Amino acid sequence: MKLKLNYLLFGCFMMTSTATLFSQKDYQTNSEITSNLKGLVAKHKSNATMTSLTKTLGGENIWLVTLSNGKPENNPAMAIVGGVEGNHLLGIELATKFAENVLNNHKDILKNTTFYIFPNMSPDATKQYFSKLKYERQGNTKKTDDDRDGLINEDGFEDLNKDGLITLIRVEDVTGDYMMLKEDNRIMVKADTDKGEKGSYKVFSEGIDNDKDGKFNEDGEGGVHFNKNFTYNPPYFKPGAGEHPVSEIETRALLDFLYEKWNIYGIFTFGPANNLSKPLKYNAGKAKKRVVSSILKNDAKLNEQLSENYNKIIKEKDAPPSIANGGGFFEWSYFHFGRLAMSTPGWWTPKFKGDSIIKAPENKDANFLKWAEKEGISNAFVSWQEINHPDFPDKKVEVGGIRPFIKNNPPYRMVDSIAIKHTSFIVDIAKMQPSLTITNLKREDLGSGLTRLTIDLHNSGLLPTHTEMGAKSRWLRKVNVSVNLNKGQEILSGKKRQVISKIEGDSTIKLTWLIKGKGKLVLKAGAPQAGTKEITINL
Numbered sequence: 164m165k166l167k168l169n170y171l172l173f174g175c176f177m178m179t180s181t182a183t184l185f186s187q188k189d190y191q192t193n194s195e196i197t198s199n200l201k202g203l204v205a206k207h208k209s210n211a212t213m214t215s216l217t218k219t220l221g222g223e224n225i226w227l228v229t230l231s232n233g234k235p236e237n238n239p240a241m242a243i244v245g246g247v248e249g250n251h252l253l254g255i256e257l258a259t260k261f262a263e264n265v266l267n268n269h270k271d272i273l274k275n276t277t278f279y280i281f282p283n284m285s286p287d288a289t290k291q292y293f294s295k296l297k298y299e300r301q302g303n304t305k306k307t308d309d310d311r312d313g314l315i316n317e318d319g320f321e322d323l324n325k326d327g328l329i330t331l332i333r334v335e336d337v338t339g340d341y342m343m344l345k346e347d348n349r350i351m352v353k354a355d356t357d358k359g360e361k362g363s364y365k366v367f368s369e370g371i372d373n374d375k376d377g378k379f380n381e382d383g384e385g386g387v388h389f390n391k392n393f394t395y396n397p398p399y400f401k402p403g404a405g406e407h408p409v410s411e412i413e414t415r416a417l418l419d420f421l422y423e424k425w426n427i428y429g430i431f432t433f434g435p436a437n438n439l440s441k442p443l444k445y446n447a448g449k450a451k452k453r454v455v456s457s458i459l460k461n462d463a464k465l466n467e468q469l470s471e472n473y474n475k476i477i478k479e480k481d482a483p484p485s486i487a488n489g490g491g492f493f494e495w496s497y498f499h500f501g502r503l504a505m506s507t508p509g510w511w512t513p514k515f516k517g518d519s520i521i522k523a524p525e526n527k528d529a530n531f532l533k534w535a536e537k538e539g540i541s542n543a544f545v546s547w548q549e550i551n552h553p554d555f556p557d558k559k560v561e562v563g564g565i566r567p568f569i570k571n572n573p574p575y576r577m578v579d580s581i582a583i584k585h586t587s588f589i590v591d592i593a594k595m596q597p598s599l600t601i602t603n604l605k606r607e608d609l610g611s612g613l614t615r616l617t618i619d620l621h622n623s624g625l626l627p628t629h630t631e632m633g634a635k636s637r638w639l640r641k642v643n644v645s646v647n648l649n650k651g652q653e654i655l656s657g658k659k660r661q662v663i664s665k666i667e668g669d670s671t672i673k674l675t676w677l678i679k680g681k682g683k684l685v686l687k688a689g690a691p692q693a694g695t696k697e698i699t700i701n702l
Contacts, residue, residue: 189575190252192293193223193286196259200228200282207266209233210273216281217416221304223286225413227420228262230278239596239692240277240426243589244417247390247434247492249288250299253572253581254433257509258282260582261589269590275694276593277426284389284413284492291385292568296322298329299567302403303411305386309402314374319383321370323550323562329369330545330564332379334555339365349544349563350528369562372554387411390434391490395498396456398489408490421500425640425691428596428626429503431589436493436506440482442470455498459631462497469505469592476588481514483527501633503626505592510573510581531570543569595625597668597693599642601686604700609677613655614702617675620644620688622666628693629665642666644674644688652680652702666693678702 191199204211210231215224229235245251245258259282265272283289291300298320306315320329333341333351340362344350354362367379381402387410388403397408409415421427443466449457458466485506487494497504515533535543547563573581600621607615620642622628633639642663646654657676666672678684681702689695 190256190292190572191259193283193290196255196282197224197226200226200259200262203263203266204228207270210270211262211266216420217412219287219303219413221287221290223290225284225286225416226282228280228282230262230265230273230280232273232277235277235279236424236426236691238275238277238426239428239598239694240279240424241429241431241589241593241596242421242424242427243278243280243431243433244284244492245281245433246283246285246289247432248571249285249291249301249385249388250568251434251508251571252289252292252568253509253578255283255289256578257433257582257585260579261586264582264586265590269586272590272593275598276596278593279420279424279427281417284417288385288388295327296320296329297327297567300385301388301390302385303387303389303413304384305405305411307386307402310374310376310378310381311400312374312376316384319370319373320368320380323369323371323552324545324548326545328545328567330562330567332367332369332550332552333547333561333563334365334367334552335363335559336365337363339363341366344526344529346526347529347532349532349547350526352526369564371552389414390492391488393490393492393495393499395491395494396487396489401489404490427502428628428692429505429592430493430496430500431592432493432496432504432506433509434491434493434506435486435508436491437482437485437508438466438493439470439473439505439507440477440479441485442466443485455632455635458497459635461627461631465503465627465630472591473507473588476591477584479511479513481511483508483511497630497632499636501630501636501638503630507585508571509585510577512570527570528565531565535569538574540569540574542566592626595668597622597626597628597666597690598624599628599666599689599693599696601688601696601698604698606700606702612679612681614678615675616678616686616700617673618686619671619673620663620666621671622668622693624693625668627665627667627670628690631665634665639692640690642688642690642693645686646676646678647685647687648678648680649682649684652678652682652684655679 204213212229214227216227217225243258245254262280287303288300341351341364342354342362344352351366354360370380387405391404392414394408398404443458445460445463446457493506512531512534515530545563547561549561552560602621603619605617629639645660655677687697
């Protein structure tokens, strides 16, 4: 497959100065996102619409922004999804700014491609960033019994040092299995007894053991996680998973929409899964199981090529491992929905480089704090402060740790440049989308009213009409080729209607018919996710 990108045009775009609709100094609240998107859609009425799929239990809208040429279902489409994790505000910004960047700078792409954009699938959770008490909430507002003790939301967080942030508590205790990191004693790590290390602390999230079960904050507000509520490898009976897959209003609304949009060929997710910085690897054994748990062979090759292009544009190294905890949206979009699935967190802490190189670069927290110091981020860490704790009356207890949200979301001043790069990558993928054409029509008059018709059905896009998983799932609509005859015409050889499972990128299938009769007939070929073409032929 030839996946060639026009990096020169990308470079020119990066150098241009464009005014953004969203002039912000910090991440947007749900109401600000709503207001700004409504303003954007009003400005581009012919190419954008905005509607609410549903409302969450917390009363927040799940917005859908559709970008198109005015007829969204007539073109192949890609879905862009943000807010799959409640603590990942960057993903919401990148999805939102993608809409802005396309409408302001890439409107031509809408001639052939539709984008369905879901900016925030976890609006109940993201509100916690803007609350008086800030902690990394993931779940919606459904009341849940996470520890299954018969009580609901009975053990939540308490702000013990009254700073409005939930961090950690460390308790000095010889029975503990934590110790201070030698290279940075602000950071607590588990002692490795194999290396002769000895723990002297216990570490918990900031709060009180309200139900006296020896656990801290295990059953507080924040019910079901969007990114744990899907059907692929669901984490049954785990906190945040829900009573069953797709149990939540927002999850059902999204899937109801996606399953009805046959023109979707790809899903781009901003979340913790990452198959773009480093592609997924094919595993023959896992691929052959009844429940497939490996990317399939041809899809792995495609993933590798897309990853190479992503890294050329984004130019960020040392990406963290992809995170998949079960029931995730990205995994569902490939294994169960069968579409071209791409996911990235969009940003991660760069590996620190400087005069005072830390000796433990494998420790993510140490690397983050060094990088934050270099960037002049002064509030990244809450210094340890001794407090009196009712659960440890005779122990030294301190509150402190890395500020919530800050590790997953860069300073807001960086967001625009990150958004521009990811917009460019997604637009380039759209230029590769499957696109069927009927070409090289050949008519042979064989006499006695007989005509042999031959065509090349060509996929001029660089992406296949179906992923290998999509073809295997039998859910995606196949390429449908039909010959619509008029009175007095008869097909003697070939099929009046036939289906083709898959056409690779930049590939051709030759089709032929022997037809008896004269006059006009109509030949139609296509699939919703690859476009449909129709030609009239005179016999």
